[in-house]
Amino acid sequence: MSDIMIELKELTKRYPGTETPAVDRLTMEIPRGEIVVFVGPSGCGKTTSLKMINRIIEPTSGQIILDGEDVTDVNPDQLRRRIGYVIQQIGLFPHVTIEDNVATVPNLLGWDRDRTKARVDELLDVVGLDPDVYRNRYPKELSGGQRQRVGVARALAADPPVLLMDEPFGAIDPITRTRLQNEFLRLQQELKKTICFVTHDIDEAIKMGDRIAILQERSIPAQFATPEEILTQPANDFVADFVGSGSTLKRLKLTRVRDVNITTDALLGRIDEDKHVLRQRLQESDWTAMLLLDAEKRPSRWLRAPDFLHDRPVAEMGLPARAMIEPQATLSDALEEMLLGSAGVAIVVDGRGAFQGILDVDDIITSIQTMRDANAEFYRASKLIDPATAIA
Amino acid sequence: MAFLEYLADPSTQRSLLEQSGEHLFLTLVPVAIAIVLGVGLGIWAHRVPALSRTIVGATSTVLTIPSLALFAIFVPLVGIGNTAPMIALTLYALLPIVRNTVSGLYSVDNAVVESAKGMGMGATKRLVKIELPNAWPVMLAGIRVATLLTIGIAAIAVLAGGDGLGTEIFRGLRRIGSAGAFESLLGGTLAVVVLALLIDLAYLAIGRLTIPRGIRE
Ligand SMILES: Nc1ncnc2c1ncn2[C@@H]1O[C@H](COP(=O)(O)OP(=O)(O)O)[C@@H](O)[C@H]1O
Ligand SMILES: [Mg+2]
Numbered sequence: 001m002s003d004i005m006i007e008l009k010e011l012t013k014r015y016p017g018t019e020t021p022a023v024d025r026l027t028m029e030i031p032r033g034e035i036v037v038f039v040g041p042s043g044c045g046k047t048t049s050l051k052m053i054n055r056i057i058e059p060t061s062g063q064i065i066l067d068g069e070d071v072t073d074v075n076p077d078q079l080r081r082r083i084g085y086v087i088q089q090i091g092l093f094p095h096v097t098i099e100d101n102v103a104t105v106p107n108l109l110g111w112d113r114d115r116t117k118a119r120v121d122e123l124l125d126v127v128g129l130d131p132d133v134y135r136n137r138y139p140k141e142l143s144g145g146q147r148q149r150v151g152v153a154r155a156l157a158a159d160p161p162v163l164l165m166d167e168p169f170g171a172i173d174p175i176t177r178t179r180l181q182n183e184f185l186r187l188q189q190e191l192k193k194t195i196c197f198v199t200h201d202i203d204e205a206i207k208m209g210d211r212i213a214i215l216q217e218r219s220i221p222a223q224f225a226t227p228e229e230i231l232t233q234p235a236n237d238f239v240a241d242f243v244g245s246g247s248t249l250k251r252l253k254l255t256r257v258r259d260v261n262i263t264t265d266a267l268l269g270r271i272d273e274d275k276h277v278l279r280q281r282l283q284e285s286d287w288t289a290m291l292l293l294d295a296e297k298r299p300s301r302w303l304r305a306p307d308f309l310h311d312r313p314v315a316e317m318g319l320p321a322r323a324m325i326e327p328q329a330t331l332s333d334a335l336e337e338m339l340l341g342s343a344g345v346a347i348v349v350d351g352r353g354a355f356q357g358i359l360d361v362d363d364i365i366t367s368i369q370t371m372r373d374a375n376a377e378f379y380r381a382s383k384l385i386d387p388a389t390a391i392a
Numbered sequence: 393m394a395f396l397e398y399l400a401d402p403s404t405q406r407s408l409l410e411q412s413g414e415h416l417f418l419t420l421v422p423v424a425i426a427i428v429l430g431v432g433l434g435i436w437a438h439r440v441p442a443l444s445r446t447i448v449g450a451t452s453t454v455l456t457i458p459s460l461a462l463f464a465i466f467v468p469l470v471g472i473g474n475t476a477p478m479i480a481l482t483l484y485a486l487l488p489i490v491r492n493t494v495s496g497l498y499s500v501d502n503a504v505v506e507s508a509k510g511m512g513m514g515a516t517k518r519l520v521k522i523e524l525p526n527a528w529p530v531m532l533a534g535i536r537v538a539t540l541l542t543i544g545i546a547a548i549a550v551l552a553g554g555d556g557l558g559t560e561i562f563r564g565l566r567r568i569g570s571a572g573a574f575e576s577l578l579g580g581t582l583a584v585v586v587l588a589l590l591i592d593l594a595y596l597a598i599g600r601l602t603i604p605r606g607i608r609e
Contacts, residue, residue, distance in 0.1 A: 054510060056506065056509060056510055079512070080509070080511060085507065085510035089501070090507070091505075091507030092504070092507075093504060094606050095526055096604065104513070105512065108513060108517075138605060154511075155511075164510075
């Protein structure tokens with residue numbers, strides 16, 4: 001088993017009646033189990049490049065090698081059943097239920113009923129939709145974010161080793177998009193699919209990509225490297241321009257909550273505990289606030305000392321707990337949540353919403369400091385080695 | 393009051409009922425043939441956009457031919473009787489069906505078709521399982537219009553030797569001024585209207601039963 005899952009060789013697309021090719025001799029190796037992001041300005045040929053991989057668009061010339069096999073001329077329908085496909089508009093079938101949508105490829109492959117049904121339920125669960133609630137619904141009865149989850153479930157149905165995604169989160173509101181990105185990254189940690197992901201948004205590319213291909217006109221790669229390299233060592237002016245300024249802020253998008261030290265020994269209480277017990281625990285601690293968890297350990301409310309002056313049931317005291325983030329969220333997401341939640345802290349929860357720890361603004365500032373130092377170190381080092389790159 | 397007496401007469405009732413049956417046969421057979429031909433032509437026109445204009449254009453031209461002339465054209469070929477009217481009615485029914493099949497297929501979201509293709513669904517399966525079900529509400533509307541149109545025009549089949557409710561209407565028309573003529577005219581016309589209303593109700597029910605729940609309304 002080679003490390004290369006997809007190999008594109010001199011892949012070219014010339015649309016009929018056009019002078020210059022939309023994709024010009026694209027050659028690229030996509031490693032097994034990684035997310036490779038194609039990013040570049042609108043019209044540079046990202047979509048064309050992606051759609052040639054499953055031959056929705058037939059290449060004019062060149063070769064596509066999938067897992068060592070030349071698939072440039074094989075039966076396209078057979079090929080596509082081995083490749084998951086998610087597009088921005090999702091394209092769920094409006095006339096059938098969510099269950100039938102997700103079952104599309106298993107049905108094409110002739111799986112038996114029980115196996116398909118079990119797989120559909122499993123997948124809906126994986127993308128965070130309760131099968132009992134959503135199985136028999138129709139696409140029009142779902143929100144945009146839920147439809148996108150179904151789109152991902154449908155693409156994963158027959159467990160294809162490769163996934164092609166064309167701006168999959170592009171048409172979704174920013175808050176839902178962040179959540180879907182994080183969920184998808186968590187999923188990918190388990191699935192380890194080989195994924196080609198198209199976006200025009202460099203921030204999304206940096207967040208999602210194990211490797212990023214920054215594409216110029218005619219889909220010519222300006223740089224194909226890890227997000228870290230792209231940020232710290234842009235290959236040329238095109239890349240530097242495209243990545244833009246504010247590289248510290250961009251680095252915040254590179255660092256994940258799980259990579260920094262979070263506070264795990266915060267003062268906790270349970271929502272069903274006696275009010276006096278809670279009050280005493282708060283008074284005896286050196287914390288100014290206490291976080292109440294529900295029976296499933298999910299954060300519920302923040303309590304401070306003055307909240308005990310009012311005569312209210314525990315479940316209505318203090319403020320509702322907001323700004324919840326998952327470990328695979330970036331520091332940038334966390335910062336955003338903190339600002340929205342106006343508490344100055346974000347609560348870290350696992351996939352089920354159970355409390356894991358607390359992240360506050362100071363933690364983020366500390367890690368910015370560390371990055372600055374590391375950056376300075378890098379530039380000092382590169383100056384010694386190669387003055388030219390130090391200037392870029 | 394003469395009209396009520398006319399309606400109350402058992403022989404009137406018998407002949408109106410009988411003619412309604414003939415009328416239904418005269419329309420539903422052409423509509424059935426037009427559905428098969430029209431949906432086929434519509435799918436073809438959608439597949440080959442260059443043909444689309446020609447096919448839809450040809451079927452619209454039929455509608456501009458005066459109906460009497462179209463009925464008459466086929467008489468020398470197939471003789472007097474129901475056959476010539478039924479051929480003419482088939483041609484009339486064709487346009488709404490072809491046009492709505494084409495526009496119904498065009499109305500299916502591109503992303504839906506592309507995602508089906510991207511999952512490895514072949515062209516035929518895509519047509520049958522995705523495109524036609526989603527185009528169906530528009531197609532059904534075309535079939536309904538075709539049927540109502542045909543019910544109306546079928547009333548002149550009698551002039552080419554056919555039967556149906558035109559028999560009663562023209563029995564009145566030929567004797568206009570004499571006793572009972574107006575009643576026949578009105579009775580035959582009303583029966584056509586009632587038939588059309590019933591057919592319309594039937595289409596409502598067919599829509600309820602055949603349009604998938606996910607795309608209703
Ligand atoms: N079907 C087509 N026919 C002709 N030109 C096309 C077609 N699709 C895309 N193009 C052109 O090819 C180029 C690349 O398009 P595309 O791959 O969609 O870019 P991107 O996804 O990066 O925005 C653009 O200049 C676009 O206008
Ligand atoms: Mg695009």
